[in-house]
Amino acid sequence: MSDIQLWTFVFIGLSFGVYIYIAWRSRVKETAGFYVAGRGVPTVANGAAVAADWMSAASFISMAGLIAFLGSDGSIYLMGWTGGYVLLALLIAPYLRKWGKFTVPEFVGDRYSELVRTIAAVAAILISFTYVVGQMRGGGIVFSRFLNLEIAGGVMVAAAIIFIYAVLGGMKGITWTQVAQYSVLIVAYLIPAIAVAQQMTNLPIPQVTFGQILNELNAISVELGLNQYTEAFAARPQIDVFLVTMSLMIGTAGLPHVIIRFYTTKTVRGARYSAFWALFFIALLYTTAPAVGAFTKLNLLRDVQGVGVEDLPAWIENWAATGLVSVADGVDTVQSVSNDPGAGADLTVNNDILVLASPEIAGLPAPIVGLVAAGGMAAAMSTAAGLLLVISSSVSHDLYFRRVKKAATDRQRLLAGRIAMAFAVVIAVIGGINPPAFVAQVVAFAFGLAAASFFPIIVLGIFWKRCNATGAAAGMVAGLLFTISYMVYTLDVFGTSANPHIFDISPEAIGTIGAVVNFVVTIVVSKLTAPPPAHLSELVEELRYPAARRRPAGEEARQG
Amino acid sequence: MSEVTREHEQREGEGEPPPPEDNSWRQGYWRRNLRLMVILLVIWFVVSFGFGVLLVEPLNEIVIAGFPLGFWFAQQGSIYTFVVLILVYAVLMDRLDDRYGVSERDEEGKRL
Numbered sequence: 177m178s179d180i181q182l183w184t185f186v187f188i189g190l191s192f193g194v195y196i197y198i199a200w201r202s203r204v205k206e207t208a209g210f211y212v213a214g215r216g217v218p219t220v221a222n223g224a225a226v227a228a229d230w231m232s233a234a235s236f237i238s239m240a241g242l243i244a245f246l247g248s249d250g251s252i253y254l255m256g257w258t259g260g261y262v263l264l265a266l267l268i269a270p271y272l273r274k275w276g277k278f279t280v281p282e283f284v285g286d287r288y289s290e291l292v293r294t295i296a297a298v299a300a301i302l303i304s305f306t307y308v309v310g311q312m313r314g315g316g317i318v319f320s321r322f323l324n325l326e327i328a329g330g331v332m333v334a335a336a337i338i339f340i341y342a343v344l345g346g347m348k349g350i351t352w353t354q355v356a357q358y359s360v361l362i363v364a365y366l367i368p369a370i371a372v373a374q375q376m377t378n379l380p381i382p383q384v385t386f387g388q389i390l391n392e393l394n395a396i397s398v399e400l401g402l403n404q405y406t407e408a409f410a411a412r413p414q415i416d417v418f419l420v421t422m423s424l425m426i427g428t429a430g431l432p433h434v435i436i437r438f439y440t441t442k443t444v445r446g447a448r449y450s451a452f453w454a455l456f457f458i459a460l461l462y463t464t465a466p467a468v469g470a471f472t473k474l475n476l477l478r479d480v481q482g483v484g485v486e487d488l489p490a491w492i493e494n495w496a497a498t499g500l501v502s503v504a505d506g507v508d509t510v511q512s513v514s515n516d517p518g519a520g521a522d523l524t525v526n527n528d529i530l531v532l533a534s535p536e537i538a539g540l541p542a543p544i545v546g547l548v549a550a551g552g553m554a555a556a557m558s559t560a561a562g563l564l565l566v567i568s569s570s571v572s573h574d575l576y577f578r579r580v581k582k583a584a585t586d587r588q589r590l591l592a593g594r595i596a597m598a599f600a601v602v603i604a605v606i607g608g609i610n611p612p613a614f615v616a617q618v619v620a621f622a623f624g625l626a627a628a629s630f631f632p633i634i635v636l637g638i639f640w641k642r643c644n645a646t647g648a649a650a651g652m653v654a655g656l657l658f659t660i661s662y663m664v665y666t667l668d669v670f671g672t673s674a675n676p677h678i679f680d681i682s683p684e685a686i687g688t689i690g691a692v693v694n695f696v697v698t699i700v701v702s703k704l705t706a707p708p709p710a711h712l713s714e715l716v717e718e719l720r721y722p723a724a725r726r727r728p729a730g731e732e733a734r735q736g
Numbered sequence: 737m738s739e740v741t742r743e744h745e746q747r748e749g750e751g752e753p754p755p756p757e758d759n760s761w762r763q764g765y766w767r768r769n770l771r772l773m774v775i776l777l778v779i780w781f782v783v784s785f786g787f788g789v790l791l792v793e794p795l796n797e798i799v800i801a802g803f804p805l806g807f808w809f810a811q812q813g814s815i816y817t818f819v820v821l822i823l824v825y826a827v828l829m830d831r832l833d834d835r836y837g838v839s840e841r842d843e844e845g846k847r848l
Binding site: 261384389409421422452462 | 780789790792793796801818823829837
């Protein structure tokens with residue numbers, strides 16, 4: 177066993193021990209009657225928990241690698257996944273907190289109708305399925321590298337661990353476990369980033385210093401057959417950059433498993449500040465990621481440029497075993513590098529390995545490599561377990577109990593949920609071994625679906641009293657069908673062939689158009705049908721005010 | 737100045753009956769909330785989609801500390817702006833809630 181493998185086991189073992197210990201302690205407290213329904217949790221901790229829940233394998237493992245190869249256009253992920261929190265904080269979180277229901281299908285069911293609730297449950301399942309595929313792939317990459325397995329084996333090991341974790345799982349609701357996961361994840365991300373920044377620029381603040389290397393990175397990229405790093409729209413057309421960013425933003429604001437995190441706060445005010453702390457903690461990673469991408473890419477290119485195949489650094493051989501790094505046959509010295517296996521470059525590097533390999537590429541000591549692996553697993557596990565629980569609760573509660581068998585016993589409902597979860601794991605393993613795209617892209621499809629289904633009807637449900645159930649049902653179905661059709665049309669999944677993009681719009685970007693379709697259909701159909709009953713309008717009116725008014729009318733006039 | 741008058745005229749213009757006396761504060765609160773929201777969303781759009789996508793090429797002509805400016809907005813500046821926007825929203829909404837007496841407080845008047 178190599179030093180790197182040893183340290184990986186140490187850190188993954190230690191961090192898992194911490195999570196299980198915290199979960200166990202919280203249970204003890206619960207039975208001892210100290211349970212206070214999350215009220216003892218400060219807003220800051222709640223924000224850290226949201227950040228852990230939210231930052232998945234895509235953020236941790238995949239994003240910096242994608243940015244490294246997309247260059248300037250990698251900002252779609254940075255702006256898309258953070259900007260959505262502004263929409264969430266201003267348009268959704270405080271109002272849904274005031275409504276006081278616990279899942280998104282429940283809100284939609286109350287605001288509209290049972291039919292819309294069923295559609296919402298199906299959409300939530302679909303989105304979570306797509307999303308969990310990305311997590312399995314991410315976890316699989318960690319294990320395949322450190323257990324020396326083919327990627328398929330790594331995915332199966334990750335799936336087994338995630339499934340056990342999710343079944344153990346009411347733990348999911350325990351905020352402090354997620355605070356611990358956030359701590360592991362952010363420390364594992366920042367330490368190597370700071371070390372690399374110090375090594376390359378003598379200043380340990382990666383956010384500030386990666387500007388210094390951009391010129392050199394531009395030059396060496398061009399020499400090795402890649403685009404200039406800082407040139408905008410070299411990787412994607414402008415319209416596509418715009419639409420993907422928008423799709424990720426409104427998808428973020430519409431993701432069921434993110435929205436429910438804001439119900440755990442005690443007050444409407446708490447929901448607003450939780451959104452701030454969540455984005456603050458997320459921003460620590462998201463402002464570091466582009467620096468990690470730039471530093472690692474420069475290191476990587478310097479390592480291999482013009483180097484003979486015999487003299488390539490050790491990390492290339494280590495990662496070649498996973499099948500995610502390969503040197504083309506018959507190459508003597510490396511003259512070109514690409515992330516696209518079809519490009520015929522001398523060296524092909526998969527985006528998804530870049531963060532995990534970053535400490536090795538920079539020649540940092542083995543414990544740091546192990547720490548990063550533990551961080552990657554924390555990110556993949558916390559999100560995957562949450563998604564599996566969304567799938568199982570939607571199937572057992574919103575579909576099976578509400579639709580199929582109203583008289584179902586608790587045991588039958590639990591069984592239905594477990595079967596759904598096992599089924600989800602099997603699908604996710606198949607998808608994780610043969611992903612239609614890179615981890616962050618697969619996840620981007622989930623966001624497109626959320627953008628096209630949930631965001632419009634939630635926002636209209638809050639801000640437009642006239643919006644009714646028929647409109648919402650029609651809008652969701654239209655938005656989803658439109659978006660899925662385009663994704664299937666442009667990707668070769670399920671045996672279909674990939675067709676060229678229409679108007680340069682990629683499948684990750686189509687969620688924005690799907691959301692527009694949803695908005696338009698919902699508004700038009702609502703206008704053409706009867707308005708919702710008066711008591712619903714009054715409920716929607718009540719959403720706007722955090723608490724009952726305490727002072728007599730007219731006082732604000734004197735103050736204002 | 738006279739927002740009260742404007743509000744009044746608007747209501748008359750739409751030909752709707754005035755709301756009951758004790759709920760008249762609601763329109764003022766909601767209008768201020770929406771105005772704050774729109775201002776913050778305009779900043780959100782200008783910094784991210786404006787500076788980071790639509791104007792990225794002209795802004796890249798300016799280079800500060802090695803960063804082409806458009807590139808910096810897309811990969812750093814927009815994220816800092818988002819964090820500040822949410823904080824500003826939360827703080828100003830606290831003030832608005834207090835001003836209209838709708839903040840969440842316990843029996844002793846302390847914030848929950």
